[in-house]
Amino acid sequence: MSRETILGIPASLGVGVGRSFVVPRPGRALRRHVSDREAEVERLRKAIEEGREEIERARDALVGESEVSLVLDAQLLLHSDAMLADAAYQLIRESGVGAEWAVEQTVETLSAPLRASTARYFRERAEDVAHVGRHLLRHLRGDGELTLPTSREVVLFAADLSPAEAARVFAESGLIGVVLEAGSATSHTALLARALEVPAVVGARGALDRVLSGDEVVVDGIRGRVLIGPDEEERQSADDRAGRYRAFARGLLERRAEPVATKDGVEITVRANLELPEEIELAQTHGARGVGLYRTEFLLLHRGAAPDEGAQVALYREVTEEMAPAPVVFRIFDLGGDKLPPGQRLTRGPNPAMGLRAMRLLRRRPELLRTQVRALLRAASAGDLRVMFPMIAGLADLREAKAFVRQCADELESEGVEHRVPPLGCMVEVPAAALRVSRLAAETDFLSVGTNDLVQYTLAADRTDPEVAEVASPLDPAVLTLLGQIARGAEGTALSMCGDMASDPLALPLVLGLGYRSLSVAVGSLPLVLEVVRQLDLGELEKLAAEACDADDAQAVAALVRERCGEPLGQLWREVDA
Ligand code: PEP
Ligand code: MG
Numbered sequence: 001m002s003r004e005t006i007l008g009i010p011a012s013l014g015v016g017v018g019r020s021f022v023v024p025r026p027g028r029a030l031r032r033h034v035s036d037r038e039a040e041v042e043r044l045r046k047a048i049e050e051g052r053e054e055i056e057r058a059r060d061a062l063v064g065e066s067e068v069s070l071v072l073d074a075q076l077l078l079h080s081d082a083m084l085a086d087a088a089y090q091l092i093r094e095s096g097v098g099a100e101w102a103v104e105q106t107v108e109t110l111s112a113p114l115r116a117s118t119a120r121y122f123r124e125r126a127e128d129v130a131h132v133g134r135h136l137l138r139h140l141r142g143d144g145e146l147t148l149p150t151s152r153e154v155v156l157f158a159a160d161l162s163p164a165e166a167a168r169v170f171a172e173s174g175l176i177g178v179v180l181e182a183g184s185a186t187s188h189t190a191l192l193a194r195a196l197e198v199p200a201v202v203g204a205r206g207a208l209d210r211v212l213s214g215d216e217v218v219v220d221g222i223r224g225r226v227l228i229g230p231d232e233e234e235r236q237s238a239d240d241r242a243g244r245y246r247a248f249a250r251g252l253l254e255r256r257a258e259p260v261a262t263k264d265g266v267e268i269t270v271r272a273n274l275e276l277p278e279e280i281e282l283a284q285t286h287g288a289r290g291v292g293l294y295r296t297e298f299l300l301l302h303r304g305a306a307p308d309e310g311a312q313v314a315l316y317r318e319v320t321e322e323m324a325p326a327p328v329v330f331r332i333f334d335l336g337g338d339k340l341p342p343g344q345r346l347t348r349g350p351n352p353a354m355g356l357r358a359m360r361l362l363r364r365r366p367e368l369l370r371t372q373v374r375a376l377l378r379a380a381s382a383g384d385l386r387v388m389f390p391m392i393a394g395l396a397d398l399r400e401a402k403a404f405v406r407q408c409a410d411e412l413e414s415e416g417v418e419h420r421v422p423p424l425g426c427m428v429e430v431p432a433a434a435l436r437v438s439r440l441a442a443e444t445d446f447l448s449v450g451t452n453d454l455v456q457y458t459l460a461a462d463r464t465d466p467e468v469a470e471v472a473s474p475l476d477p478a479v480l481t482l483l484g485q486i487a488r489g490a491e492g493t494a495l496s497m498c499g500d501m502a503s504d505p506l507a508l509p510l511v512l513g514l515g516y517r518s519l520s521v522a523v524g525s526l527p528l529v530l531e532v533v534r535q536l537d538l539g540e541l542e543k544l545a546a547e548a549c550d551a552d553d554a555q556a557v558a559a560l561v562r563e564r565c566g567e568p569l570g571q572l573w574r575e576v577d578a
Contacts, residue, residue, distance in 0.1 A: 002218075003229030004211070008179070008204030010224035010524050011190035015242040016177025016199045017235060018153035020228070022213045023146060025159045026137060029100035037096055041089050044099040047139040048085055051132075052076060054139075055164040061171065075163050078132045084110060100140050107133030131162040138165075148172055155179060155217045157207055161189050170196040176242075177219035179204050179211075179226050193221075199242075201226050222524075252527035256287030260530050262512070262538045263568075270529055271326075271520040273498055277315060280322050282523045287530055290326030292520020293388070293448065293498040294319065296372065297333045306333075306368055312375035317382040324383035329448070329520075330376055331427070332401075333368065334390035336361045353453075353462060358391035359401055366404075373408040377419040385422050388448060392426040392433050398440055401426075428490075429453035429499070434482050437489035447490050448520070451499025455479055473554035474501035480510060480557070481549045487515035496520055505532050505573055506558060509565045512538060513545030528572065535568040 034040040059072040078084065084106055091102040107129055114126035138146075146165050148154050153176045156169060160182035166189045169175060175198060183189050183202030193200035199221035211217065211228050218227040218238040222245065227234055261267045271292030272283035283291065299315070300306050307315065320328045336357030362369040376387050389401045402424060412419040428434050429450030441447060451474050456463040458479055461472035473479075487495065496518035501507045503525035511519070512533070521529050544564050548557045562573075 001231060002227035002234055003215075004227070006179070006201075006204050006207050006210060006226040006228070008201040008207070008224050008226065009183070009190075010200075010221050011183065011202040012178075012193035012198055012200035012221045014177075014197065014199030014221045014245050015238050016153070016155055016219045016221075017230075017238045017242055018155045018176045018217065020157050020179075020211050020213055020215045020217045021148055021154045022208060022211060023156065023158040023161075025208055026134065029098070029104045029137065031101045032098045033096050034092070034098055035096075037093050040092050040099050044085070044088060044092065044102070044136075044140065047099070047136055050139045051135050051164075054135075054168075058164050058168045061168070072163060072167055074128060075132060075135075078128055084129070084132065100137055103133055103136050103140070131160075131164075134160065135162040135164055148174055150174055155219050157211050159208060163189065163192060166192045167196075170198045177217075177221070178202075179207050179217075179219055181205055181207050224524075252531050253286070255534075256285070256527065256530065258534075260287075260289070260533055262533060262536050264537050264539055266517070266538045268512070268533045269496070269518040270526065270533065271329075271496070271518070272523050272526060273520050274319075274523065277319055279523050280319060283526070284323075286523055286526035288326075288523070288526055290384070291319070291323055291328040292496055292518070294328060294330045295334065296330055297335050300333065300335065306371060309371045309375050309378075312372060313378045316376055316379035316385065320379060320382040320385045327384035327386055329386045329388050329425070329446075331388045331390050332359070333362065333372060334358045353456065359389060359397055360391070363400075369404060370408060373405055374412060374419075377405070377409055377412060377421060378417060380420040380422040381418065386446065387422050387424050388446075389424070389426040390450075391430060391453070392428075392440065393430045394432055394436060395439055395443070398426055398443060402443070425494075427453075427498075428486055429457070431458050431482065434486050437486050441490045441493035441495075444493060446494040446496070447486075449483065449486055449495070449497045449499060449516075451479070451483075451497065451501035454482065454499065455501070458482060474499075474504065474507050475510070475548070475554040475557040475561075477549055477551050477553065477557060480514065480545065483511070483516075484514045484545065484549060494518070503529050505529075505569065506561055508532050509536055509541050509561055509569070510545050510548055510557070512536060513541030513543075513548075515542075532569060532572060535572065536565070537568070540564070 055072050055076050088102040088106040091097060091105060092099060111126040111129040115123060146169055148169055152174065154174050155177035156175060157179045160180055170192055178193055178198055178200040180189060180202045181204055190200060190202050199219050201219055201221055201224050204226055207226065215228050216230065218230050218234065230238065260270055269289055271290040272288035273293040274280065274283060274291050275295045275298040316330060336352060336355065356364065379385060389398065392398050405421065405424060409419060409421050423445035425444045425446035425448060426440060427450045428437055428447050433440060434454065452463055455472050455474050459472055459476055461468040463472060497511060497516045498520035502511055502519040503521035505528060508529065519529065548560055551557045551560060
């Protein structure tokens with residue numbers, strides 16, 4: 001076992017094995033007073049100039065990498081932008097503070113309102129401003145340019161990197177992986193890592209506290225995992241995958257626009273599960289045919305409070321327009337259970353997964369539901385927007401939710417506000433709903449199976465408890481039998497599966513064999529799922545699924561799938577250690 005395992009966000013496909021090189025976290029600037037204010041302004045002017053020259057050099061060295069050049073051009077513009085520089089000069093002149101402090105304050109003042117925006121464009125600009133600030137601070141401190149040790153294969157660990165730094169060091173031949181504490185899968189640094197094909201894990205909180213420069217490390221940009229001090233077996237396995245994965249991933253991405261059909265020609269619709277608007281671009285480049293599940297509760301989990309109605313309308317519109325003409329299924333806030341905003345417990349109960357969660361919780365907080373439903377109805381004209389209710393247990397729940405939507409539509413009508421009632425569907429993730437699915441199907445426009453919860457409730461195994469992780473297997477014959485019943489019971493109504501079972505390459509043959517033709521999976525899993533689908537022959541899978549439902553237990557099912565599908569899928573399974 002490795003000494004430490006750190007989980008983060010997979011940001012750039014690939015696996016790297018090497019020695020860590022840790023860039024220390026930048027300290028906060030001290031507030032100090034300067035006696036010669038004009039000399040301090042001059043010092044800052046010089047740092048800005050040096051910073052600009054560094055970006056220009058990085059850009060010139062990267063001819064042909066158009067994506068990277070664009071990012072660097074944006075940074076150059078900001079460096080030349082009078083707003084940032086002038087505000088900092090003014091602060092120095094008026095308050096007599098040091099340039100570092102002036103830069104930090106100016107960056108905070110400029111980026112805070114951008115960061116708070118619901119529009120992705122503005123949040124990204126906040127990140128740009130922060131990067132320029134950090135870049136300037138490095139030059140002010142005289143730290144100079146970041147240089148990697150040249151003697152060996154290096155995995156870079158840093159709190160964050162500016163695009164200029166990233167563009168320069170990612171292109172160095174000795175760099176074989178990157179781990180950042182900051183960032184998201186769509187941050188600029190992640191984009192640069194992908195463009196320059198460096199395996200990367202971002203959002204790896206606390207990574208700098210757990211690694212020392214010179215440690216042997218594995219960075220797994222496929223699973224978003226970092227191993228510090230791997231054992232011999234882990235290192236060997238990582239080495240093997242590192243070599244194979246680059247060619248594999250490139251091949252998959254090249255095929256993303258090709259039709260998604262099984263070997264015998266049955267088309268399968270594969271959409272993306274999203275949590276944040278930042279993921280849209282990745283969903284598109286990874287070949288998603290729409291969004292099958294947008295977990296809107298992340299709007300609250302991220303900020304601690306729901307955006308107001310206007311901000312929600314803007315966000316739902318933006319996502320829908322970006323994915324148009326493909327559909328986007330927004331799921332009503334699924335709060336409760338393990339999904340609660342930090343520091344804001346909306347509910348307390350002995351067993352949160354079985355207590356006030358989702359629609360049950362919103363019944364007690366109608367203002368939260370009302371704001372969201374009104375926003376969704378107002379945004380519905382932006383494209384193929386659809387609305388899905390979580391944790392529906394039966395007809396009463398469904399009818400109540402639909403009546404609430406009707407009531408919001410009437411309100412908007414009487415207020416003269418433009419709106420549309422979109423297609424309405426519900427999750428099938430409570431066994432009670434699964435057992436009566438035909439009745440739900442008769443009263444909905446679409447259904448989507450949430451296997452994460454369906455497995456937990458069917459097998460009485462908490463999805464958040466690692467002690468029962470083995471028990472909570474989607475391959476359990478009881479789960480498979482229920483999934484088969486759902487597929488038959490829902491006939492005539494659009495049915496999809498958005499639980500993680502759909503992205504498990506070992507479970508996917510069974511999902512298809514049980515009759516599911518529409519899937520929605522995590523963005524990072526898209527290329528793999530598309531490829532699994534293309535390798536399978538549906539004709540054989542129905543028989544396989546029937547046998548699996550009859551098997552003794554999950555282990556027997558796994559063995560059966562390995563035996564029957566090893567031929568087309570063995571190589572793919574090995575790539576992801578399934
Ligand atoms: C599920 O339960 O399978 C699902 C997709 O919803 P969540 O994981 O958000 O509970
Ligand atoms: Mg669920």
